[in-house]
Amino acid sequence: MTELWEGLVTAVKLIISLDPEVMEIAGRSLAISATSSTIAALICLPLGAVIHSNKFPGKRTLINIVQTLFSLPTVAVGLFVFVLFSRAGPIGGLDIMFTPVAMVIGQVILISPIMLGLTISALSGVDKAIADTAISLGASGLQTAVITLREARFAVLAGLIMGFGRAISEVGLSLMVGGNIAGFTRTITTAISLETSKGDLELALALGIILIVIALVINLVLNRVQQR
Amino acid sequence: MKRKIIVAILAGLVIASLLAGFVGCGQQRLKVATTTSLYDTGLWDYLEPIFEEEYGVELDILYAGTGIALEYGMRGDVDVIAVHSKAREEQFVAEGYGVERVPFAYNYFLIVGPEGDPAGIKDMSPEDAFRTLYEAASSSFISRGDDSGTHGKEKAIWASAGYDYEAVRTAGQWYVEAGRGMGPTLLMASEMQGYTLTDIGTFLSYKSELELVPLVEEGAILLNVYSVIAISPEKHPGTNIEMANNLIAFLTSPQIQELIGNYGVEQYGMPLFTPCAGAEPQS
Amino acid sequence: MTMALIETVNIGQKYAGQYILKDVNLNINRGEVFALIGPTGAGKTTLLRLLDLLEVPASGSVYFDGMDVTDNKSLRLQARRRMSFVLQKPVVFNMSVYNNVACGLRWRREKEATIRQRVSRALELADMAEYINRNARTLSGGETQRVAIARALAVAPEVLFLDEPTANLDPISTSKIEEVLAHIIGDQKTTVVMATHNMSQGQRLADRIGVIMNGEILQTGSPGDIFSTPQKKEVAEFVGVDNILSGVIVNRDNELVTIDIGGNLIQAISDYPIGEEVHALIRPEDITLAPRKDASSARNTFEGRIARIFPVGALVRVEVACGFPLLAVVTKRSAEDLSLAVNKRVYATFKATAVHIIKRWN
Incomplete structure (x- = not known):
């Protein structure tokens, strides 16, 4: 108990004093997850709109598959990205193994199903008459998609935030394809995993607190958004 | 208007953090x-x-x-x-x-264990120490179990002591596979008050956090x-x-x-x- | 001859394999107010959606201003930008009234100054100017309807589609909307196509009416034509011709024919030959009731007993059994004067010219 308490005190001190190592790791975590979330959003918003507004055979099945992939195991994605981008793999020549780029690619794969699925379900929550109204007022296909997304904006945003939350909190993938290299690919979660195994609880706790605060902020924003 | 400012600030933050995150990507x-x-x-x-x-x-x-x-x-x-x-x-x-x-x-590698040495392997040859642990089957032995160099050395000692490694692995609950690095394995052995094979370097650097002592330090195989x-x-x-x-x-x-x-x-x-x-x- | 602004050639539509509209040939002329009337589920909305190019027909072609716009995406968008549509249950976007009305103009890439001017004009027309900054989602049903109308007007459409513009509104909102519509129709050179199940609304507002039932256009014509000379029994029933009698022409003298209605003989004006199976349509308001046989010039007088009496607003509908059922309408006042009562003996009289003869289809 005293160990935990002392650890907590030191952890809080590390945070308050803006310890460079803690800040650097937290900043990198945010940067990598924000990048993957932005890229995934840029893919999933248009794709979701296209899937939502078109009829095609197998649409129901496709949506079911996407929803199943919500709980894609991070290590499975990690393995996939590793095998793909390892120099001995099919596209190894890109030389991105153990770099933030590999982590971003993995996170995009990991969170895209969530963002896509939630975007589609947010769009299907919009009254069909909205699209009809837009079309009847002379909106093109793109303009119709934009106004429909706009009508679903709170639900869509909730989906994006969920995706970001998953990206920043996952560890298996970052460890496998990032390699937890100090000053380069070490994120909050991989650092916690390493520091805990090394017995350096203070740093792990400080990072853990930051991660919880981030999760808390995400949840608060999500709640605010969903109440709208 | 206010919203636009907030959006602009957020966008700026994201871009800045991206730059910060990827600085060094282009370096050798x-x-x-x-x-x-x-x-x-x-x-x-x-x-x-x-x-x-x-x-x-x-x-x-x-x-x-x-x-x-x-x-x-x-x-x-x-x-x-x-x-x-x-x-x-x-x-x-x-x-x-x-x-x-x-x-x-x-x-050199060491065999470390709890100070009380319940299996009584102190100052034995590495092979004898392993034999004793195997026969007693009462004190935990924490293996790295991760295909590492230390793990390879452990297997070599079992072989030299005349055991088939697969038989050792499945010999009983006393044989624990950690599947982790040297430091974490030492912490685990200390928690469980069991024995393990370690390199001296890691043991010394973790010593302050461990309730383990070196028991076997001599033997050509420990190089x-x-x-x-x-x-x-x-x-x-x-x-x-x-x-x-x-x-x-x-x-x-x-x-x-x-x-x-x-x-x-x-x-x-x-x-x-x-x-x-x-x-x-x-x- | 002027070319129709919108023309459909044999268009049909089916949902889930079921035809709900078949072989519709319809012309909408530039500048006219056209009302589609028909019972609920007749296919009015579907036809409007096909005309406004919201849907692609399952069969047939649609022409807009001479262009074939059946399935060419970019032509359809071009044509659609010259029209607008007020849905039966209009929805507003979750934004201010101003932005709602501005949407259509923004999509057409109009200049901000033009947009501001057009939006305020449209809102004034719809009598919604004071709501300009309100969030549109907070409006009542009637207000929402008016925003939807303003939104459709703001884009200065050549054709305005209105689907049951007053179906879900209370009487006060209804009269307000009708006022707005009458104003638009009178003021602008817009072609208006509206669907309604309210005949009197169609009669009041339209230049031309199309009666649609079970996915087919049964008759088009001026409101006068539709109401006085329905060409089919279903149309007659729908437009309120309550007396529809089946019979056979048994005699003719120039234009004057005699029809045998189950043993009773009615005289009417018609071109049909002897032996033709026909329906005789008589509007209830064309029938007069009297306590005794009078010596008028009317050809048809039948004696009967009053089977039922029921008041409808200021009028009283009287069902007379005179060998066949005959429905008449009198004012409350004359009902009292005649002291009409069930089982009382009366004479029902109508002129030969009040009988409209149509050929029987089956």
């Missing part, structure tokens, strides 16, 4: 997969800035057991590996993955040689062979050899490694 980098026992002693943390300063390169150190380090090497995902498992290293070089095996330091191997550019042309050779030259240079030989004296009262500058040490 050297990727080293290192055995956990070297990493956990803090030797790499000590040498990294010196090397980076001297060669103007970012040294990326991947924390991996010997098995994984060799795997990364075979796949060409790293430029150089630092490991400790002679037979497998020689095979690695023979198969053409590595250029040359360059030993640069050594120390632990660390070597570096550059990944063959013939197998993987994309690797940074030039900088890998620089690292090998650096580690075997008289100046760095001296630093390695003195590493730990200040903190633990004794050196963790004996430098051996490219020559195979004889036990």
